[in-house]
Structures are given as structure tokens and as C-alpha cells.
Amino acid sequence: MNFDLTAFRAEFAFFNQQPDWVYLDNAATMHKPAAVISAEAEFYQTFNANVHRGAHQLSQQATQKFEQARDTVAEYLNTRAREEIIWCSGATAALNQLAYGLMGTVLHPGDRVLISALEHHANIVPWQFHCEQLGVLLDVIPLDANHQLDVAEYQRLLALKPKVVSIAQVSNVLGHIQPVAVMVQQAKAAGAITIIDGAQGILLQQPDVQQLDCDFYVFSGHKVYGPTGIGVLYGKRPKLELLRPLLYGGEMIQQVSFSGTTLNQLPYRLEAGTPNIAGAIGLAAALRWLQPWDHLAIAQHKQQLLQQLHHGLQQLSGIELISQLQNNAGIIAFNIKGEHHSDVAALLNQQQIAVRAGTHCAMPLFAAIGKSGAVRMSLAAYNTPQDVARTLVAVRQVLEILS
Ligand SMILES: Cc1ncc(COP(=O)(O)O)c(C=O)c1O
Incomplete structure (x- = not known):
């Protein structure tokens, strides 16, 4: 196994431009390697045009690159067909399309x-x-005492025969990896349509949607080294056919007249309007750039950083760790006893440690664990042991200031 951290990090201009920052807010968004920035720049500088509609060569070139980007994502996820990849603006848009699109059709x-x-x-x-x-009716699988999904309750709720089961692959607050493969099998056995929110799971390992066998898998480009404003809704073709489009307009139609409109075929039926062309090209560049790296070695590197951070925090008195180290994708949530998470993050920011504080778009999780919020440190493969060491020094300093 081989992971050249120096070479990997050198791909990110940000760390050259901002050498004083330790960036531990990767669950919010990640930095972009040169391959992504140059792919987007190349589009705007050399063949910027709209797709699917131009008679001119530039539009044809843009269309070709845009559709090649779809192929790249389809290959990355190991879909059965390229039409199973629907572009959208991110995981939020994909989940909204699913919730809207299944109502009245499946639900x-x-x-x-x-x-x-x-x-x-x-x-x-x-x-x-x-x-x-x-x-x-909306049912919720509760958490157990270890802040993991309560498996027994999952079984009980599945017995109520939900038509749809939609679950995150990795908690964006705790980093805990969910047993989605097993959960999908159990949900399917109960007759449900299955959705995996892969926003934080896409980087765990290269997802194989055929092996996972979920009906839908969604993720955002910017959490896999790609651009913001682009994301993917993967769906098995027959299941995508069930969806009522959320957006109507150009591109998604075959024929429009005032006596009636017929919709386009997949994937265009679910892609109304001008898409984020540069974003799609940038996301494909991110996946192509990422693929050749040794993913197992990267995972091992991230686990070492996670252990260093977790053990370092554990040794400091006054720290209350909320995340568990086991089965964790690389996120630590914690508090300093008696202090507000925002104050801790602000003091870390003064030392140029970028973290996030609050409820992290997961208020029900905090209600379930009885906390008002937490500081979240989320690691990426470009983080270094020095980043973690500096962070631990900074946390110690925060503890001193607050005492
Ligand atoms: C688990 C999870 N799902 C969905 C989202 C929404 O992603 P986006 O804001 O890119 O649409 C996020 C973002 O943090 C997330 O962590």
C-alpha cells in the first residue's frame, strides 16, 4: 500500500496560498485539486457554450464533454447504464427531487x-x-446509547412496511458509518424503495451501486474534491421512471403544445433547464483524478489522523467527546465542558484552525443525544499529522484561555 501524502497535498493550490491554515471543515466542503480547477477553466476559456441545443461546434464540444462527464460518474459508481445518472445541484436537490417525485406515484x-x-x-x-x-406517515429510526442506529427498532419499523427507506451512509455530525448494505437488503426484503444519502459516504470507498443494490444513491460534487453546485442523483432506471419531475421547462420535454406536452426520456426528463456544465466537467475531473490513488492507503492514513486527533483530545481534561472512534469515517464532534461550542470554534479560528460549530444541519440528532450543539472537526486525505498536532496545541490553548 502506498500513499504519498506530500504529492497528494501538493495537488491543492490552497495549501500553498494559505500555509498557515489547518482546514478541518471537510465535511462542509473540500478543497479542489488542480485537475478540477483547470477542467472548469478550460471549459470557460476554450469551449464555453450551452449543451444539447447548438448548431455550432462549440456547443457540440461542450455537449460531448458534458456527456462524457456523465459516463465518468456512471463508471465511478458502476451503474448499469449512463441514463441512470441525473445531474442536479447537490445532495439537497437530489433528495428534494426524490421526496417530491415519489409522492403520488409510489407514496x-x-x-x-x-x-x-x-x-x-x-x-x-x-x-x-x-x-x-x-x-x-414519517417514521424515524432512533439512536441507541452509543449514538448508533437502534437495530432492533429498525426491524420493528420495517415490519410496518414502509414504502421508502432513506438513510445516510455516514453521519455528518458524528462520522459514524452506517451498515447501509445490510439495511438496504432488509428494507428490500420488507418491500421498500431504498435511498442512500451518500453525501458523507462517497469518499469512504468507491461506491458500487450494483453491489449496494440500493434504488437511489445521492451525493454532492463538492464533498468529493469537486465543484460546488453540482451533484448526482443515481437511480435504477425503472425507479427513475417512477419519479414525477420536480422541475419543468426546457430540455426535459419532447414535444410542447397547448394541447399537451410530452416529456423527454431519461436522463433529460429530470434535468430541466441549463445544467451546471462546468460543474459536471469539474466533478468528472475530480473522480478521474481521484481514482488512481490507492484508496485503501488513503483510508488508512485518515484512520491514523483520526486516532491521533481522538486520542489527543481524550487526553485533555475538560473535553467531552461525542463521536466514537470505532467505525468512524473521519469526523470528531466534541464539546469543552461548560463552554459554548461557538466560543470554542471562534477561539480556534483565531489560531487559524477551521472547524464548524453548531448543530450541523442535524437538529434532531442533537435533540436525541441531549446536546445543544458541538464543535466538529472533519478530516480529509490532504490533512497531515502536523495539522492534527497543531490543532491539539490550539485546543489546549483554548482550554487555558477559557479556564
Ligand atoms: C449527510 C448529508 N446529506 C446531505 C447534505 C447536503 O449536501 P449539499 O448541501 O451539498 O446539498 C449534507 C451536507 O453537509 C450532508 O452531510
Whole structure:
């Protein structure tokens, strides 16, 4: 196994430009390697044009690169067909399309949807809103004492025969990895359509959607070294066919007249309007750039950083760790006893340690664990042992200041 951290980090201009910062807010968004920045710049500088509609060569070139980007994502996820990749602006947009698109088609009054207590708001609020409107029941898998999903309750809730089960692969607050492969099998056995929110899981390992066998998998480009404003809704073709489009307009139609409109085929039916062309090209560049690296070695490197950070924090008195080290994708949530998480983050910011504080778009999770919020440190492969060491010094300093 081989991971050249220096070479990997050198791909990110940010760390040259801002050598004094320790960036531990990767669960919010990641830095972009040169391959992504130059792919986007190349689009704007050399063949900027709209896709699918131009008679000119520039538009044809843009269309070709845009559709090649779809192929790259399809290959990365190991889909059965390229039409199973739908571009959208991110995981939030994808989950909104799913919640909206399944209402009235798959879901009818009295049906049930099952999510969990550790979901990001993007996998809660769309369901809540649409379920309430249609009279669909929303059930929630609770957490156990270790802040893991309560497996026994999952079984009990599956017995109520939900039509849809939608769960995060990795908690964006705690970093805990969920047993999604098993959960998908159990949900399928109960007859449910399965959705995986891969926003924090996409980097765990290269997802194989055929092996996972979920019906839908969603993620955001900017959490996998790609640009903001682009994301992916993967769906098995027959399941995508079930979705009522969220957006209507150009591109998604075949024929429009005032006597009636016919919709386009997949994937265009779910991609109304001008897409984020540069974003799609940039995301494909990110995946192509990422693929050849040794993913196992990267995972091992991240685990070492995680252990260094977790053990370092554990040794400091006054720290209350909320995340567990086991089965963790690289996120630590903690508090300093008696102090507000925002104050801690502000003091870390003064030392140029970038972390996030608050409820991290997961208020129900904090209600479940009885906390008002937490400081979150999220690691990426470009972080170094020196980053962690500096962070621990900074936390010690915060403890001194606050005492
Ligand atoms: C688990 C999870 N789901 C969904 C989202 C929403 O992603 P985006 O804001 O990129 O749409 C996030 C973002 O942090 C997340 O962590």
C-alpha cells in the first residue's frame, strides 16, 4: 500500500496560498485539486457554450464533454447504464427531487416513509413537508446509547412496511458509518424503495451501486474534491421512471403544445433547464483524478489522523467527546465542558484552525443525544499529522484561555 501524502497535498493550490491554515471543515466542503480547477477553466476559456441545443461546434464540444462527464460518474459508481445518472445541484436537490417525485406515484395517503434520527436536514425536511401534505406517515429510526442506529427498532419499523427507506451512509455530525448494505437488503426484503444519502459516504470507498443494490444513491460534487453546485442523483432506471419531475421547462420535454406536452426520456426528463456544465466537467475531473490513488492507503492514513486527533483530545481534561472512534469515517464532534461550542470554534479560528460549530444541519440528532450543539472537526486525505498536532496545541490553548 502506498500513499504519498506530500504529492497528494501538493495537488491543492490552497495549501500553498494559505500555509498557515489547518482546514478541518471537510465535511462542509473540500478543497479542489488542480485537475478540477483547470477542467472548469478550460471549459470557460476554450469551449464555453450551452449543451444539447447548438448548431455550432462549440456547443457540440461542450455537449460531448458534458456527456462524457456523465459516463465518468456512471463508471465511478458502476451503474448499469449512463441514463441512470441525473445531474442536479447537490445532495439537497437530489433528495428534494426524490421526496417530491415519489409522492403520488409510489407514496399515497396512509403509506409510510422511514428515515433515521441522525439524518442531515436535507434528508428530513423534504420528507416531512411532502409527507404532511399528502398524508404519508414519517417514521424515524432512533439512536441507541452509543449514538448508533437502534437495530432492533429498525426491524420493528420495517415490519410496518414502509414504502421508502432513506438513510445516510455516514453521519455528518458524528462520522459514524452506517451498515447501509445490510439495511438496504432488509428494507428490500420488507418491500421498500431504498435511498442512500451518500453525501458523507462517497469518499469512504468507491461506491458500487450494483453491489449496494440500493434504488437511489445521492451525493454532492463538492464533498468529493469537486465543484460546488453540482451533484448526482443515481437511480435504477425503472425507479427513475417512477419519479414525477420536480422541475419543468426546457430540455426535459419532447414535444410542447397547448394541447399537451410530452416529456423527454431519461436522463433529460429530470434535468430541466441549463445544467451546471462546468460543474459536471469539474466533478468528472475530480473522480478521474481521484481514482488512481490507492484508496485503501488513503483510508488508512485518515484512520491514523483520526486516532491521533481522538486520542489527543481524550487526553485533555475538560473535553467531552461525542463521536466514537470505532467505525468512524473521519469526523470528531466534541464539546469543552461548560463552554459554548461557538466560543470554542471562534477561539480556534483565531489560531487559524477551521472547524464548524453548531448543530450541523442535524437538529434532531442533537435533540436525541441531549446536546445543544458541538464543535466538529472533519478530516480529509490532504490533512497531515502536523495539522492534527497543531490543532491539539490550539485546543489546549483554548482550554487555558477559557479556564
Ligand atoms: C449527510 C448529508 N446529506 C446531505 C447534505 C447536503 O449536501 P449539499 O448541501 O451539498 O446539498 C449534507 C451536507 O453537509 C450532508 O452531510
